[in-house]
Amino acid sequence: MDGNRRYARGKGKMVQEGHGEGYVALRRILEICLRLNIHCVSVYAFAIDNFKRSPDEVDALMHLAENKLLELCAHGNLLQEYGVKLNVIGKIQMFPESVQTAVRKAEDLTKRNNRSILNICMPYSSRDEMTSAVEGCIREALAKDNDYFTNDPVESITEDTINSHLMSVQRGSPPVDILIRTSGVKRLSDFMLWQCCENAQLHFSKTYWPDFGLFDFVPIILEWQRSVWFRRHDVLFRS
Structure with a gap:
């Protein structure tokens, strides 16, 4: 989910506001995925190397993580409505204790959900x-x-x-089908390298993450469906 900081600077906003609007984009795209019956979504929310950023930005991200984890899992919220199990993937012990507590609470609140999976990768590499x-x-x-x-x-x-x-x-x-990176940067930045080494399609969007929406996402899904259709028909033709 790349481009929060550049989005904020381009709008004359604080970097923290960019991260906050990035969370809004996550909710928006997650709901689109769930409506399309995409059963597993993994997002790269915080890299281990991000701890090297300025203390103010790291502190803001920690507060955002703590508050939004609990908000995501609140009664009647998106994850409960769609039966989504939340997993936080990464070195959780690197977080402040308050964030670790929020992680445990959020995972516990959704552990019985079995329709879909949301992996939030943080702190992750x-x-x-x-x-x-x-x-x-x-x-x-x-x-x-x-x-x-x-x-x-x-x-x-x-x-x-x-x-x-x-x-x-x-x-x-499950195995990764599609990996999307926003903001126009064309590198994986140490995200799911093993999982993307075989059949995953890579897509690099020029849109900053807070602006990423339905019209950016649907063409990617359609292209993936088209490629799967061609692969299946190629196998049928060969057999």
Whole structure:
């Protein structure tokens, strides 16, 4: 969800206001996704490296995260209306205690929802997620009985075992179909690199995130549907 700060500066607003309007855009796009029966949405809300930003901006983001997590999950709100389970993916222990409490409360409030999933990735980096997955695989392999292995325990670690230890996969997320980055920047910035390495379509929109809406989003969905249709018919033709 890129472009909040540039959007704010272009409008002569405080950076914090840009992040606040970015949250409004998240609600808007999330509701569009839910109405289109998109069952899993993952958003990159706060990178681990974002802690290096100015203290004022980090503090504002922490307050925004705490308040909006609880607002998202309030009784009768969007997640409850559509039966969405909220997962916060990342190194939660890096947050202030008040934000960690909000994370736990928000996840607990939605844990019984089973129609859709919203992953909010924060504080997150894909390399950290992959590193943690490999560490988990190694710990699991070494903890098993030695008789289970014919050779070195580490030989039991495969792409499938690493994939199964990814935080997003462990929280029930399917493979990524579409990755969108707004604001015209054409790089992934350490977001879901493993998940996007095979069949995910990448789309780079010039629109700043707070302005991103239906007319930006629908053409991306239609292009994905068209490509899936062509792939299926190509398989049928070959068979």
